[in-house]
Amino acid sequence: MNGKLRTAIVGSTGYGGVELIRLLLQHPKAEITSVISSSNAGALYAEGYPHLSEIVTDRLEAIDVAAMKSKADVVFLATPHGVSTELSPKLIDAGLKVIDVSGDLRLKQGDVYETWYKHKPADPAYLDRAVYGLCEVFGEDVRGADLIANPGCFPTATSLGLVPLLAEGWIDPSTIISDAKTGVSGAGRGLGLAYHYSEINESTLAYKVNRHQHTPEIEQTLSRVAGQEVTMTFTTHLLPMTRGILVTSYAKLTQARTDEEVVNLFRSYYEGRKFVRIRPVGKYPATKEVSGSNYCDIGVSVDARTGRVTVISVIDNLMKGAAGQAVQNLNLMMGWDESTGLDFTPVYP
Amino acid sequence: MNGKLRTAIVGSTGYGGVELIRLLLQHPKAEITSVISSSNAGALYAEGYPHLSEIVTDRLEAIDVAAMKSKADVVFLATPHGVSTELSPKLIDAGLKVIDVSGDLRLKQGDVYETWYKHKPADPAYLDRAVYGLCEVFGEDVRGADLIANPGCFPTATSLGLVPLLAEGWIDPSTIISDAKTGVSGAGRGLGLAYHYSEINESTLAYKVNRHQHTPEIEQTLSRVAGQEVTMTFTTHLLPMTRGILVTSYAKLTQARTDEEVVNLFRSYYEGRKFVRIRPVGKYPATKEVSGSNYCDIGVSVDARTGRVTVISVIDNLMKGAAGQAVQNLNLMMGWDESTGLDFTPVYP
Amino acid sequence: MNGKLRTAIVGSTGYGGVELIRLLLQHPKAEITSVISSSNAGALYAEGYPHLSEIVTDRLEAIDVAAMKSKADVVFLATPHGVSTELSPKLIDAGLKVIDVSGDLRLKQGDVYETWYKHKPADPAYLDRAVYGLCEVFGEDVRGADLIANPGCFPTATSLGLVPLLAEGWIDPSTIISDAKTGVSGAGRGLGLAYHYSEINESTLAYKVNRHQHTPEIEQTLSRVAGQEVTMTFTTHLLPMTRGILVTSYAKLTQARTDEEVVNLFRSYYEGRKFVRIRPVGKYPATKEVSGSNYCDIGVSVDARTGRVTVISVIDNLMKGAAGQAVQNLNLMMGWDESTGLDFTPVYP
Amino acid sequence: MNGKLRTAIVGSTGYGGVELIRLLLQHPKAEITSVISSSNAGALYAEGYPHLSEIVTDRLEAIDVAAMKSKADVVFLATPHGVSTELSPKLIDAGLKVIDVSGDLRLKQGDVYETWYKHKPADPAYLDRAVYGLCEVFGEDVRGADLIANPGCFPTATSLGLVPLLAEGWIDPSTIISDAKTGVSGAGRGLGLAYHYSEINESTLAYKVNRHQHTPEIEQTLSRVAGQEVTMTFTTHLLPMTRGILVTSYAKLTQARTDEEVVNLFRSYYEGRKFVRIRPVGKYPATKEVSGSNYCDIGVSVDARTGRVTVISVIDNLMKGAAGQAVQNLNLMMGWDESTGLDFTPVYP
The missing domain is CATH 3.30.360.10 (Dihydrodipicolinate Reductase; domain 2)
Structure with missing residues (x-):
């Protein structure tokens, strides 16, 4: 325990998830304690992403709220539509903070979600609770929130x-x-x-x-x-x-x-x-x-x-449109400078 | 002389020009008799375009109205802005037919041309004479015309x-x-x-x-x-x-x-x-x-x-947006079926 | 019936197959009478390849030797490993000519095939009969053959x-x-x-x-x-x-x-x-x-x-490495000029 | 002055130079004090590279050994062939340390350089003095050196x-x-x-x-x-x-x-x-x-x-093949951990 904020990433094998890993690996105030995937639990993470060989040596874990509760302070969800709808309420109820990179909690009106996503919407109580994290516009709302709907790309x-x-x-x-x-x-x-x-x-x-x-x-x-x-x-x-x-x-x-x-x-x-x-x-x-x-x-x-x-x-x-803004939201939520761990100069050319 | 229509291409070393060559090489009723370039006259065409090795064995010729008159029936201009403004009138006056793939003759109002192109417009008489060859819309105008302004891409x-x-x-x-x-x-x-x-x-x-x-x-x-x-x-x-x-x-x-x-x-x-x-x-x-x-x-x-x-x-x-429509205009101008020599199936993938 | 050679394409929905279609559509001495696919029979061909809308209006047919016998003179196989092993002998026995674009008949020694392809090799009689169609090297063998193993890319x-x-x-x-x-x-x-x-x-x-x-x-x-x-x-x-x-x-x-x-x-x-x-x-x-x-x-x-x-x-x-050489082999097999229907100028740029 | 090592980059407007800037901006022990270009001196750096807007606000400087001497401890040369041949000796003589990313000092034998590069080779004394910085093979030589020939890509x-x-x-x-x-x-x-x-x-x-x-x-x-x-x-x-x-x-x-x-x-x-x-x-x-x-x-x-x-x-x-290894050489030269400021996770996908 080095005093860093402990984070878990659900849906870590998608492109949003792997970009979150790239960012959190270099974040001075946060660390990754679990990489989680609904499929493939038990496999070495780097087998699917050889660019992380010798960098990420963890194995993928199954989705398990109790395990997350014991190992993490904040959970990122980089999951397909429908997962967060079910999972976020459980994580919040377990006392975890959640940053949802999926689209499940962004629309305040469940019927609109259902019309466009063709999925059942989340519980209205959690839709209300979720703060829409468009940092430069609604960033004030993010400070102190425990459930963030990270905007779409x-x-x-x-x-x-x-x-x-x-x-x-x-x-x-x-x-x-x-x-x-x-x-x-x-x-x-x-x-x-x-x-x-x-x-x-x-x-x-x-x-x-x-x-x-x-x-x-x-x-x-x-x-x-x-x-x-x-x-x-x-x-x-x-x-x-x-x-x-x-x-x-x-x-x-x-x-x-x-x-x-x-x-x-x-x-x-x-x-x-x-x-x-x-x-x-x-x-x-x-x-x-x-x-x-x-x-x-x-x-x-x-x-x-x-x-x-x-x-x-x-x-x-994958950055401002997903993982980058998610970390920016983490920073705002924790009261840190919004650019903490995000000082990446664009890679050019 | 095989009875084919003789065509010359001015500006033949640009991408529009080289695409015209690809098309005319396979046209059953037309042939290329001159490949012309304001620079590089005397060089073997295929030196600059090795994909045409053993296919186009001609040398580039300089711009010469009299030579075109003697060797061609129709001249394609695939030239930068400003060339056709000067050259088309001379070619028309020499009795040649012209299909201008550049933008010089498309705008009927010279002042509008000058505003947007920052070049001196062509003589109004030739702007009037030029038929705007958007084949599926104004194709009727093309039949029998001798000066075509081929639409932009x-x-x-x-x-x-x-x-x-x-x-x-x-x-x-x-x-x-x-x-x-x-x-x-x-x-x-x-x-x-x-x-x-x-x-x-x-x-x-x-x-x-x-x-x-x-x-x-x-x-x-x-x-x-x-x-x-x-x-x-x-x-x-x-x-x-x-x-x-x-x-x-x-x-x-x-x-x-x-x-x-x-x-x-x-x-x-x-x-x-x-x-x-x-x-x-x-x-x-x-x-x-x-x-x-x-x-x-x-x-x-x-x-x-x-x-x-x-x-x-x-x-x-380069096809419907330039050389392809230019050949389609040639076909209409000559009273041939508009798809003559243009039966190219898309290359996929 | 226009006097053209009738061809059928098995495996017509792969990239080799669709390139064969592009070529045969413009071949002056051959026509396509069947587009065949082991999956998807009954579907309109162009639904899977919209670039052929209004060009190929046929429906996909199932693999059926008798039907091929009635509708085609030559069959192209652009199929995955293992299909030709079984199908080519039946087509040959039915009196059809076969040009196999797959790898099944290229290796004269069945055991070598089995070692590298991990599939059961074809009947040795047909391996012997198959002419390896590397046109510029073994083209003489192709004239008059009825079973061609088209070389790999x-x-x-x-x-x-x-x-x-x-x-x-x-x-x-x-x-x-x-x-x-x-x-x-x-x-x-x-x-x-x-x-x-x-x-x-x-x-x-x-x-x-x-x-x-x-x-x-x-x-x-x-x-x-x-x-x-x-x-x-x-x-x-x-x-x-x-x-x-x-x-x-x-x-x-x-x-x-x-x-x-x-x-x-x-x-x-x-x-x-x-x-x-x-x-x-x-x-x-x-x-x-x-x-x-x-x-x-x-x-x-x-x-x-x-x-x-x-x-x-x-x-x-997809051309000299597959469909193009297959048509070149067709030309040689039929005693036509090897470039018949193959005068495609490279598309550049 | 924050106690960081001061670096200057000559040839800063090429791709090697701009990658050096990306790396040094995030280096904890070094800073950039001059961006230098033989052409374009006086222009704002970010005008040519808008991705660095609001990040690099410096103007390009001309090549000036005295100015470098006053503002830098180490000079990186990301210059075309021939520049370092002349410039490195002057910088060394002025007491600066030099990391040459160009090819001028890599070949120990001047005649070999001349044969392959078609340029006049550098003074043999400096060729001898230059340490070839292939870090994982010859890294020991780099510690304490003042003139590094950074290997080619x-x-x-x-x-x-x-x-x-x-x-x-x-x-x-x-x-x-x-x-x-x-x-x-x-x-x-x-x-x-x-x-x-x-x-x-x-x-x-x-x-x-x-x-x-x-x-x-x-x-x-x-x-x-x-x-x-x-x-x-x-x-x-x-x-x-x-x-x-x-x-x-x-x-x-x-x-x-x-x-x-x-x-x-x-x-x-x-x-x-x-x-x-x-x-x-x-x-x-x-x-x-x-x-x-x-x-x-x-x-x-x-x-x-x-x-x-x-x-x-x-x-x-541009990294291990140029700027990355150059910074790795800087680290070795200064006796720092070789990965200082180089912990970039690969950007994937």
Whole structure:
């Protein structure tokens, strides 16, 4: 016992889980005490991930609330839809803190969850208790919470690109369209023809058009910030790259603005928030510029011809879009500096 | 002399030029008699493109109108901005037919060209004379023409995805947003940091936001079809792949429609046009599904929540977006079947 | 009935099968009368391959020898290991001609097959009857044959790069090492973690080291050409690209030679064979330079310091390494020009 | 002044330089006091590398020995061939310590340098003084040195895969062939047609066959370890990926060995050296398994049929192949633990 906060990771064999391991291995105030997987318990973790040979020497453990209670203070859930719905209440009731990286606890209304996820929603008491951890927007709520719903990858990039404009009433909420592009790692490690190398290499496609389950999550955030119900169009595309999300959002300005004004609005809104960087006028970020890091980089452009503003926001989907923001939430929850253990410079090129 | 139509290619060393060569080599009614380049005249063509070793044994020729007059019936211009502005009039005056794959003759209004291209526009007489060769929309104009402005890559994919909706008044022209994604070959063979492998691999970015020179070309087509001035938002993104364009277009429906109705509208509009294929309801095309071929594949989705329609259109930017449509225009111009020499099955995977 | 040769494709839903379809659709003397798959019979072919929408409108058929007998003259087998072992004899006995693209009939010795493939070998009578169709080396045997064992992808590229040197005794057969690199499509359409996009993108690895089943096939060819038993080292690597094989072969020269001499040897050996192209001294081919085509391009280099020759040979694994050579074998078998229907210019870039 | 070692980076705008910055930013005992570039002095560093926005706020400085003397203790040179030849002597004479990441000081014999690099070699006194910093082999020499020649990317991966076998006399030095594959970042940020995305994506090729300047560097190391002159065959291939080197080395065993014996030899040789990891029998590393980290992972296979051993070694070319090993050398030079500031878990996937 070295005085570090003890963490367990359920769903540790997925890409979100393995990225959590990368981050927590280098966290100065936390340590990993259990790597947990519903399948494969007993196997050496590094057998499935040889890049962790001689680094992670643990064996996978089965899901066991009592064992987690004895070995951990905080549990991360990087699990498929439906697992957290059942498991989070048990962990909370056992006195553990929980950071849920899955989508189960993000939507406050169970019926909306059921409509978009086609799963039974969690107990409303726990949906209420769960704090939505979009750090730069709702970070105040996270301090002292014990149950965090970590935002989805697309909602993080999309919301961070729209919130300042909505918060100040600069855009018409009924005109928002977000066109998202993601690397393939967002689909996880599970096999599928769409993620078979020869199919998606040298190709791009749209998927779940008008049906992506992250749509209501974004709308929930935008509505909360705008103080009115927001309905938007959201489209996702798969790109031939492993990491990275770029979201291009469009909306009508409520009055004429210059590029400078919009840049300044963003800079002012995110002042003091290390992980959001605003590009100067006329510059737009590339996903590679945040790869391996927890940054969300944003560029904006006003089009006087159409009266629309275009916002480009990029993240590493496994970092700010999953494991990175989860650790940021851990930091906020524990009252630590939000960037503790997250000072990863983007890996470039 | 074998009775084939004689063609010359100016700008033959760019990617558009080399794709024209691939197509014309297999065309049953046309042959290449000159490969022309403003630089490098005298060099063996295949030295710069070893994949054509033992296939193209010609040497590059300098630009020489008289020589073209003596050796060719039709000249393709696959040249950078500004070349065709000067050269096309001379070729036309010499009695040659011209298919201009560059952007110089596409915009009917010289001042609009100057604003977006930052080049001096062509002589208005030739701008008037040039027929805009978007085959499935304005193909009738091409028959018998002697000067064709071959559409740009983005305008082709974007316009084919919007024209049926506008032609029938199903969408509100003031609400159109097109979000385009392109492979890197669209930038040509000229070197640049943005196209340096290590910079763009595993990355994506937006570029020329609200400033892309293809915007007025799309608007010109949409305005002509809609019978009213159309102003739209158009954004381009660079993707880590070589070939392919996917455009996602959004617009407000003027009244409620079902997916089936929209699919049927597209099928009806493009009936009998081999190179446009409409996916069934709920299916969307991938760029790989048209790679190496002249197809434009389209999928649509209506969102009842927002009253918007989303259209996904894909092309191979070097085929239907450049050389393929240029040959299709040649076919129409000569009164041949539009698919002559263009029966390329997509290369998959 | 249009007088064309009728062909059926068994295993038509794999990448080898779909490439055969691409080729046969454009073959002037052959047509496809059945697309056959052991699974999925009854489904529309294009549902699994939307790039063939409106091009292939057939439904998949079950494997049925009598049906093939009634509808086809020649059957292509693009099937997993073990299928041809059973099926080819039945097809031959029914009077059909067979071109087997699988590995079942390539090795003349059943026990060697069993050792490397871990499958029961085919009936020796049919192994004897099968002609190994490495066209540029053993093409004479193919004319008039009725059962062709189409060479493997690696054996084609490797053998074509070594045969001239061995045939003339220029290299020491005991010193041959071939280091092969392949795109992922060689692994087929079947899912596997190694072919999951996020795993193999931005990565390369060696696999089946010293155990690849193509090793004895290459040795069989080299032994036959050298007139003595050849044992060699052969290693395969998976590369983050879809198509293409590059093989780098090394051997000790039996006496000092210049680059020019080796280039001339290769040019002389392959004189008149359209699909093998030899690069000049100091030039080496890239896989992209043969992509989508039936070419095998070769470059050579002599190292006076070590007395070794290095040979670089590239093919498109689905073309010259599978479907392309299968059609070339069809052409030879039927007494047609070997390039009939195979005049595909490489697709570049 | 915080008591940290002050470092300057010359050639900071190349890929080696920017990776050094990533590492030194997180080094607990060193800091960067100058980013230097022969071109572009005065410009903000982050303008050329927006991923470092708000992280590196320095301006580029010109090369100025006196300024370096006043601001730094150690200078890293990540410069093109020829710069260190002139600059290192001046820096050493000024009392600075130098870690040269370029190739200028690696070859002890100036004439060999001149033959392979086609540049004038450095002053022999400095060639003698330079310690070749292959840490796991010659690390003892590094402690206390003031001038380090940091090994090349290919020599690092190749030598680490062969040294244990040569040191113990298990392989015949006259039979060594190394076949190397590299990602494109090894070519640096300078533009070139071979590194143009559309040319190298979906392609692979061999280059500098039998002429790569890293050949004599590997031979120098192997000769020193073997205690006899070693001449070997070395070939390099460019792969469509950004980072990563995989080297496949072949040699004749001097007597029969099992896989287990060879694995154990490697494990014993590298015992206690954190950055070399040996895979178990039958397992081979992928480049992605070391990406972003300083590891060299190695797998081996004995082929009883041919009496050869095959060694697969992988590194991240910008880490263990350049900046990572440079920092490892800094650590050794200063008497710190060799992994100080280098505990980067590989970034996967």
